[in-house]
Every structure is written in C-alpha cells, then in structure tokens.
Amino acid sequence: MNGNNLKPTSASEKPAMGRGDWRTQLRSDLRQRIVNKMFDTMKRHLRSSGEDELNELRKTVEAFEEKTYNAASNQFDYVRRISLKLLQKETQSQNIVQNSGQCSNNLHNPGIRDQ
Template sequence: MDADDWRDQLLLDSRRRIINKILDTLKRHAPLSGPEDLKQLRKIAVRFEKKIYTCAPSQSDYLRKISLKMLNLENKSQDLSEDTVMPKKTQANWILEDFREYFERKDDENSA
C-alpha cells in the first residue's frame, strides 16, 4: 500500500463495526436455525466486506458500495415478501445465492 492509501486511515475496529452491521442486515432476512447458520452468515459478511475493502478506490466508495448492497438486499427482500408468500428458508437461500453471484461477478471483473 502506498503512503496515501485510504485503508491506512481506517481502523480495524471500524471494519468490525461495519461487518457487524452487514451481519445484522443478513440476520434480519435469513432465519437462523442454529450456530452454524450464524457462522455461515458471518463468513458471508466478512468476505463481502473484505472484497469491497480490497477493491474500493476510496473510503467513501467503500461505504457507498456496502450501503447500496445492503439497501438493495432490504428492497429485494421486501419485494419478495410482498409479492409472494415465500418461506423464510427460501428467502434465506435467495440471500445466499445473491451474495454468491456478487462474489463471482466481482471475481470475474477483477480477473479481466
């Protein structure tokens, strides 16, 4: 990292708080049936935050991308709940699939 890299200014505690906020959003939309589910959601939150942290050119872009993804998740989840009677488990699978696609899309963009 160079001397002017915005990442040098972001404290580890700040990143932990952001990961916890991501995790809170995920938990609101995915039913948890045990500690393994929570572990999986935490892994998703950590991986998502790390991916954005790594590729964002600035702290404001980092925060913007995370906020937009969380807002998008909230909106899609709300739309699914209003449009159909979707079981919570199916909704949780949709959330996991949405994040999986996001990671794959970013991987493809970064390798191009």
C-alpha cells in the same frame, strides 16, 4: 479476516500505488462495526437461524467486506459499495414480503386475480 478479528492487508494484497492511503486511515474497529451491521441486517432476512447458518453467514459477510475493502478506490467508494449491497438486500426482502402477501390475498380471495 478470521472470525471477529479483521487482519490488516498483507503486502501481497496491497492495492495499486496511489489507492492505498485511505486504507491506513480506516480504523479496524470501524471495519468491525461495518461487518457487524451487515451481519445483523442479513441475519434479519434468514429464514433459519441455526448456529451453522449464522456462522456461514458471518463468514460470507466478512469475505464480502474484505473483497469490498480491497476493491474500493477510496473510503467513500468502500462505504458506497457496502451501502448499496445492504439496500439491495433490504429491497429484495421487501419484494419477497410483498409478493408473499399477494399470494396470501389470492388464496383468501380466489375470485380476485392479479392483472
């Protein structure tokens, strides 16, 4: 993938026989929507959002989607893998927020400690 243009899988990148049929049925605009959703989700969790960081994030998301697309055995597997990654990121971010809140509470209430 390059930028916002998702390129089709080349002949050298085609999966093993019997696994490729689902890919021909998946529209490229759907893949782009998935990349955009992943990008938006990941962007919310960036501490810095300068142009360089956003460009690097977009490239990372596109590479992850491409790798997932090529590795998935069917469309369900493709969506499952991406969903799990997004859920993992959301959970990770929630844990960071909760942990920073605990640190903040301990700073405001020095007599209270985690047990």
